[in-house]
Amino acid sequence: MKKQELIHLHGLLAQVQNHYEEETGNDVEHDEYASVSVRPTSIHMSKDDHKDAVFALAAGITSELADEATEQVPAAAD
Template sequence: MKKQELIHLHGLLAEVSNHYEQNANGVDLDEYESLGVRPTSIHKSKTDHKAAVFALAKGITGDIDETEEATGTVTAAQAD
């Protein structure tokens, strides 16, 4: 993936995390925050943005997993 594409993905994930923070209990973004890399940090390296994307995705999906466990939601994979 090119750096520009990675920065775009970083921005999209940041919007998703903002949505969760406003409409849910929030997400655990401590790892992401500690990196100090934002979608607007275009001077940062591709590797820095990649680490930020993974940390952001981990925080978002961690919240989704916790929500599904709490509500007992059955996924398609579990139904098979």
């Protein structure tokens, strides 16, 4: 994948994270992503830096979604 494509993917994942947090009120775990210190607007950073950020952000989003999917929903009849 080219650097420009990684930066684009990074930006899209950041938008997914923001949308998820706004819709659910839950925060996506940021520790690993924050430690990378690369944002989608950091175009001067290396391709590998953006790749690490994409993987960290994707892991945080999928972890949050997996936790949400395992929550039990009480049975109720309408």
